[in-house]
Amino acid sequence: MEQSVIDWSRAQFALTAMYHWLFVPLTLGLGFIMAIMETLYLKTKNAKWKKTAKFWMKIFGINFAVGVATGIILEFEFGTNWSKYSWFVGDIFGAPLAIEGIFAFFMEATFIAVMFFGWNKVSKGFHLASTWLTVGGATLSAVWILVANAWMQHPVGMGEFNVDLVRTELNDFWAVISPVAIMKFFHTVISSWMLGAAVVIGIASWYMLKNREKTFALDSIKIASVVGVTGIVISIITGDITGNQVAKTQPMKLAAMEGLYDGANGVGLVGIGILNHDKTYNDGKDPYLFDISVPKMLSFLATRDINGYVPGINDIIKGGYTTQEGNIAVPVEEKIARGKEASEQLRLYKTATNEEDKETAKAFFKANSKYFGYSFFNSAADTIPPVSLVFYSFRIMVCLGLLFLILFVVVIYYIGKNKFTAARWLQKTCLWAIPFAYIASQAGWIVAEVGRQPWAIQDILPVQAAVTNINASSVILTFFIFLLLFTTLLIAEIKIILKAIQTGPVESVEDEQY
Amino acid sequence: MDYSILQHYWWFLLSLLGGLLVFLLFVQGGQSLIYTLGRKEDDLRQLIGSLGRKWELTFTTLVTFGAAFFASFPLFYTISFSGAYWVWMLILFSFVIQAVSYEFISKQGNFLGKGTYKTFLFLNGLLGPILLGTAVSTLFFGAQFQYDPINLTDTVNPTFSHWEGAFFGIEAIWLTPFNVILGAAIFFLSRTLGALYIINNLQSDNIRRSARRQVLSNAVFFLVAFLTYLVNLLFLHPVWKFDNGIINTAAGTYFDNLLAAPWTLATLLVGVLGVLYGIYKGALTKSLNGIWYAGIGTVLTVLSLLFIAGVDGTVYYRSLSTPSSSLTIFNSSSSHFTLTAMSIVSLFIPFVLAYIWYVWRKMDRK
Numbered sequence: 001m002e003q004s005v006i007d008w009s010r011a012q013f014a015l016t017a018m019y020h021w022l023f024v025p026l027t028l029g030l031g032f033i034m035a036i037m038e039t040l041y042l043k044t045k046n047a048k049w050k051k052t053a054k055f056w057m058k059i060f061g062i063n064f065a066v067g068v069a070t071g072i073i074l075e076f077e078f079g080t081n082w083s084k085y086s087w088f089v090g091d092i093f094g095a096p097l098a099i100e101g102i103f104a105f106f107m108e109a110t111f112i113a114v115m116f117f118g119w120n121k122v123s124k125g126f127h128l129a130s131t132w133l134t135v136g137g138a139t140l141s142a143v144w145i146l147v148a149n150a151w152m153q154h155p156v157g158m159g160e161f162n163v164d165l166v167r168t169e170l171n172d173f174w175a176v177i178s179p180v181a182i183m184k185f186f187h188t189v190i191s192s193w194m195l196g197a198a199v200v201i202g203i204a205s206w207y208m209l210k211n212r213e214k215t216f217a218l219d220s221i222k223i224a225s226v227v228g229v230t231g232i233v234i235s236i237i238t239g240d241i242t243g244n245q246v247a248k249t250q251p252m253k254l255a256a257m258e259g260l261y262d263g264a265n266g267v268g269l270v271g272i273g274i275l276n277h278d279k280t281y282n283d284g285k286d287p288y289l290f291d292i293s294v295p296k297m298l299s300f301l302a303t304r305d306i307n308g309y310v311p312g313i314n315d316i317i318k319g320g321y322t323t324q325e326g327n328i329a330v331p332v333e334e335k336i337a338r339g340k341e342a343s344e345q346l347r348l349y350k351t352a353t354n355e356e357d358k359e360t361a362k363a364f365f366k367a368n369s370k371y372f373g374y375s376f377f378n379s380a381a382d383t384i385p386p387v388s389l390v391f392y393s394f395r396i397m398v399c400l401g402l403l404f405l406i407l408f409v410v411v412i413y414y415i416g417k418n419k420f421t422a423a424r425w426l427q428k429t430c431l432w433a434i435p436f437a438y439i440a441s442q443a444g445w446i447v448a449e450v451g452r453q454p455w456a457i458q459d460i461l462p463v464q465a466a467v468t469n470i471n472a473s474s475v476i477l478t479f480f481i482f483l484l485l486f487t488t489l490l491i492a493e494i495k496i497i498l499k500a501i502q503t504g505p506v507e508s509v510e511d512e513q514y
Numbered sequence: 515m516d517y518s519i520l521q522h523y524w525w526f527l528l529s530l531l532g533g534l535l536v537f538l539l540f541v542q543g544g545q546s547l548i549y550t551l552g553r554k555e556d557d558l559r560q561l562i563g564s565l566g567r568k569w570e571l572t573f574t575t576l577v578t579f580g581a582a583f584f585a586s587f588p589l590f591y592t593i594s595f596s597g598a599y600w601v602w603m604l605i606l607f608s609f610v611i612q613a614v615s616y617e618f619i620s621k622q623g624n625f626l627g628k629g630t631y632k633t634f635l636f637l638n639g640l641l642g643p644i645l646l647g648t649a650v651s652t653l654f655f656g657a658q659f660q661y662d663p664i665n666l667t668d669t670v671n672p673t674f675s676h677w678e679g680a681f682f683g684i685e686a687i688w689l690t691p692f693n694v695i696l697g698a699a700i701f702f703l704s705r706t707l708g709a710l711y712i713i714n715n716l717q718s719d720n721i722r723r724s725a726r727r728q729v730l731s732n733a734v735f736f737l738v739a740f741l742t743y744l745v746n747l748l749f750l751h752p753v754w755k756f757d758n759g760i761i762n763t764a765a766g767t768y769f770d771n772l773l774a775a776p777w778t779l780a781t782l783l784v785g786v787l788g789v790l791y792g793i794y795k796g797a798l799t800k801s802l803n804g805i806w807y808a809g810i811g812t813v814l815t816v817l818s819l820l821f822i823a824g825v826d827g828t829v830y831y832r833s834l835s836t837p838s839s840s841l842t843i844f845n846s847s848s849s850h851f852t853l854t855a856m857s858i859v860s861l862f863i864p865f866v867l868a869y870i871w872y873v874w875r876k877m878d879r880k
Contacts, residue, residue, distance in 0.1 A: 079595025090588025101578030
């Protein structure tokens with residue numbers, strides 16, 4: 001397999017997914033906030049809430065359009081660029097995507113039209129329901145795509161490997177909606193509330209700084225800061241549970257997140273650290289140039305026991321330690337050897353001409369089939385993800401999350417004490433904090449996706465066996481077309497949103513709507 | 515439930531989704547008419563306003579069509595999307611530029627200028643139907659591919675499917691003239707439907723008058739292209755089937771497939787008549803309802819033609835380079851378990867259709 005095809009295909013998927021994720025969290029977070037505002041309008045009958053909700057809906061609409069535009073690529077990219085993946089796990093992976101289409105996309109597409117164009121055509125109650133259904137549709141679509149992603153992190157619900165077709169097959173639909181999937185959903189969607197809140201508070205602070213629309217701005221901040229704090233607190237809880245799950249299902253990812261090469265009992269969590277970039281697997285060097293750790297914290301996070309054992313990268317590769325489930329870890333070299341044996345037996349099964357040979361090959365294959373994915377590696381070191389990217393991304397996500405918690409709490413405090421209007425430093429901080437919410441959100445996905453490398457599906461299929469065999473030049477060309485197109489759309493979106501902010505909330509959104 | 519019934523059921527659902535998609539391409543058809551019908555600023559505003567309330571339904575149906583194909587017949591998704599890479603990419607690009615245009619075109623500070631978004635809408639209206647029609651035609655006329663799962667046991671250079679040639683799908687244009695003929699037919703149909711929709715949805719007498727002329731002229735081109743394609747398909751183009759694992763490249767005609775399942779023949783006839791009646795109502799009478807006859811006619815026609823493409827083990831994606839690699843609904847589907855699970859999910863589809871219908875009835879009330 002040509003390395004450049006793998007790299008460019010990964011780059012293209014990363015590009016399209018990351019661009020898509022610039023728009024989706026705002027849809028989820030802002031959607032929730034504006035739906036609360038419209039609910040208040042119906043409850044209080046105060047027109048100021050209608051005006052407030054409508055302004056944020058306008059921002060929502062501009063952002064939503066680019067989210068849709070960038071999303072369609074992802075739906076088809078599994079086929080165009082990851083076709084071996086599509087075959088190998090399509091029997092399982094296709095279903096969530098189809099369900100997403102049938103349930104979620106139509107719900108969004110139908111009710112968003114009512115939300116934007118139905119103010120004078122349907123009753124207030126029906127309109128409010130439509131707003132909630134638009135947000136519900138967006139959230140529902142997140143459910144299914146996150147179920148699909150969680151399955152890539154923790155593949156479950158499969159029956160016996162289909163040796164005739166050479167693919168994995170589903171045998172338990174509900175198993176796919178695993179605890180990992182449920183946590184992934186809550187962590188991803190609810191952390192998006194934080195992003196939505198950060199954007200609302202930041203933009204509203206701009207109005208405060210400009211001495212414009214103060215009632216509107218303060219009302220917006222009040223709602224958003226509460227949503228933001230709620231979002232972060234839930235994200236911390238779900239993040240903690242996710243960490244614990246990762247320790248069990250993807251120990252290599254956890255080791256990479258911590259830069260932990262040599263495991264031990266009672267391991268500390270690196271709070272701040274700088275990695276030693278000369279460090280390679282098994283060279284005995286110190287992985288950190290500098291680090292400050294919270295004693296025993298990683299052991300507690302991973303095992304719920306302050307003295308629990310957490311394996312490092314070297315241990316996972318060497319095997320021999322006892323896992324949390326009580327099994328003895330198999331060395332990666334052995335997994336590779338058994339994977340290659342499985343692959344060879346599968347080939348023999350497929351080429352055998354008599355039934356007896358077929359049955360023998362099948363039996364040998366079955367004995368090693370769970371390591372089939374390892375057959376594509378030649379060295380154990382190839383199974384280590386890029387440590388520094390995962391390590392730093394994890395710290396960026398956590399640190400920014402905590403900083404936003406502090407910021408939102410301070411905002412609530414200042415509002416409660418009626419001091420927010422005078423606190424220009426705080427308004428400026430809120431405004432400049434907006435991009436950092438995006439950085440935190442993207443960093444989270446880098447931890448999840450890069451931490452899983454080199455696997456496309458954890459322990460089942462590595463990226464080199466998942467990618468489409470196509471010439472690199474085609475992928476390079478589409479990569480740059482996407483880059484140009486999406487960057488242009490991003491610039492357009494930002495300019496339109498800035499203009500809309502400048503114009504400010506108006507009584508009627510339809511003014512500019514065709 | 516029997517595996518074969520489920521495979522047919524999903525092929526039926528895909529055919530139905532395909533039918534709905536072609537009907538909903540009236541949005542694209544309308545977009546391809548914006549330079550013709552929207553010369554005046556006010557007319558353009560009305561046109562874009564009207565189409566802009568429906569575009570997401572078409573877009574969503576396309577995405578769902580792709581995802582449902584993936585879930586039910588992953589082998590097709592795997593081979594076609596990776597092999598005909600450039601065709602699918604061009605289709606996607608044409609829909610990406612559409613998705614932002616309705617929202618951005620009227621906004622201040624839209625960076626590229628109003629004219630660019632108008633061009634985007636036109637391009638999507640032009641390329642979307644032509645490319646989709648051309649791609650769908652390969653379900654009857656095939657492509658040059660082969661696959662063999664055993665190649666996944668090559669641990670150094672694993673492969674699965676292989677696409678012949680260096681054009682990655684673009685060769686559909688010259689492998690047979692019929693692919694492009696269907697592309698043209700779908701394009702002119704979308705314009706016909708677009709004009710019929712405009713007649714129904716807009717109040718302006720001016721636009722309606724021009725739209726009626728567009729129905730007539732586009733319908734003529736549509737009928738020439740479509741009937742050429744249909745006659746060739748039903749009577750001249752051989753069906754391929756697998757007989758005991760051996761490919762038979764002369765297994766009758768598609769007309770035989772229609773006769774074998776008489777409801778498809780009836781559906782096709784009703785569908786074609788519906789389209790013709792809709793065209794008549796739109797072009798030659800004062801009626802506003804042509805879109806409903808032509809629209810439902812389109813759904814029925816496409817449903818029946820797509821269904822006979824795969825019914826009863828008919829090869830629905832023939833490999834011109836390695837015939838034994840050809841796909842049928844039997845050798846390309848998801849597992850029995852997955853199809854069963856997905857079928858249970860599909861029981862909610864009428865509910866989805868019902869709320870869409872209910873909401874638009876409320877929204878389109880004058």
